[in-house]
Amino acid sequence: MLNREVEIYENDVIKEVLNNINVEKNNLLKIEDLKTNFYVKGEKIQAVRGVNLNVKKGEVLGIVGESGSGKSVLMKSIMNLLPGGAVIESGKVLFNDIDILDKGENVRGREISMIFQDPMTSLNPLKKIGQHLIEVIVRTRGIKKNEAKKVAIEALREVGIQEPEKRINQYPHEFSGGMRQRVLIAMAIACKPKLLIADEPTTALDVTIQAQIIQLLKDIKKSNDMSIILITHDLGVVASICDRVAVMYGGLIMEEGSIDEIFYEAKHPYTKALLNSIPRNNGSEKERLRTIKGSAPSLLNPPKGCPFADRCQHANKLCLNGLPDFKEFSDTHKARCFLIN
Structure with a gap:
């Protein structure tokens, strides 16, 4: 009987080890206790105060x-x-098990690309669209300019810009806001990265264009078999594209879960407050928009307890005097x- 119990225990241990190995293999990006400060x-x-996070192959993390x-500071730390x-x-920032904080210059731009917030300020108004793309492609792929131009045209076509052979010779001011955002996406995907970081890609765009950009990101993810990190404050956008969500506040991750767990089983008071602040359409019933009272803590002297x-x-008092550990559900x-049962 004792031998049978030992055998069962050993099998359980082996299964747990194998599961952990499979989880690690499935991680494309793994962030370990990352701390970034401004002086x-x-x-x-203390902008980032010890973040642990992972991104799996083929998933969208919001x-x-x-x-x-x-x-944004967290993502810019990854991108140097x-x-x-x-x-x-x-x-540490491990990309395919390689710490890219020390030796990541060949990875950034080639295997990890980033779409920045504001397309008007991210594009040089004195440079043609083609110059922006070709410069990036030549630098990251090491090919000649005439070949890079062909790649740039195909990237513009992939993001839905009509007549790319003509538009590549135009300036940023000749594009609408949505089209400029598509140009930034084209720049990011031109080198076929494995991980795409999108920093507020729908900010300042109207609802129709937002939907088009989100659908474009979905299509690109599927066609290029890439992972995406989506930075946003728009929970509607998160619900439409993300597989998993990390809620960040005061330089820390406060809650992490699948899209259903965050939207239907939220545990942290801050996550619940964010969800409650979403405008709702209740027909003819008038309801005042809920806000989160107060303001975010100063990271010059961050609180020793829970930042929220x-x-x-x-x-x-417990919340004010100590930083809680994670509880797993x-x-x-x-x-x-501290308050979660």
Whole structure:
């Protein structure tokens, strides 16, 4: 009987080890305890305060949170695009098991690309669209300009720009906002990256164009077999494209889960507050738009406890004095809160 119990235990251990190995193999990107600070006039701003996150092959991960929560800084840390005064203090960013914080120049741009927030400020108004694309393609793929031009035209065609042979010779001001956003997407996918980071790709676009851009990202993901990280504060966009969601606040991940777990089984008070602030159409019934009272914490002197404690109506002394660990509710769902049962 004892031998049988030992055999069952050993089999369970072997299964758990194999499962963990399979999960690790399925990770395209893995962020481990990443901390990024800004140094301004001798003072330290802790923008990213120890983030652990992974992106699986072929999935779309949404990172949501208010402005100033650290979403864009986290992604720019991965891409090594931080401004002057910003320093990655510690942590690892593993892409296909290679730490790209030290040796990632060949990976960034070629295997990881980024779509930036504002297409008007991201494109040089004095350069033709073709110059933007060709410069990126030559630098990352190491091909000649005439070959790069052919690649650029095909990239423009892939993102739905009509007559790319003609449009490639036009300037950014000759494109609409939606078309400029498509140009940025073309620049990002021209080198066929395995991971695409989209930083607020639908900001300042009307609803119809937003839907077109989201559908375009879906089509590109499918046709190029890539993973996507989508940074946004628009939960409607998240619901329409993401497989999994990480909720960020005060430089930390506060909750993480599948799209259904976040939208229907949210645990953290901040996640619930974000969901409650979504405008709802209740027919003729008039309802005041709900907001989250207060403001985000200063990351110059971040609170020692939960960063959301000052705005949480359920917070107690424990929340103010200590940072909670994650509590797990499933293999994909976890949240950082003292108050969750």
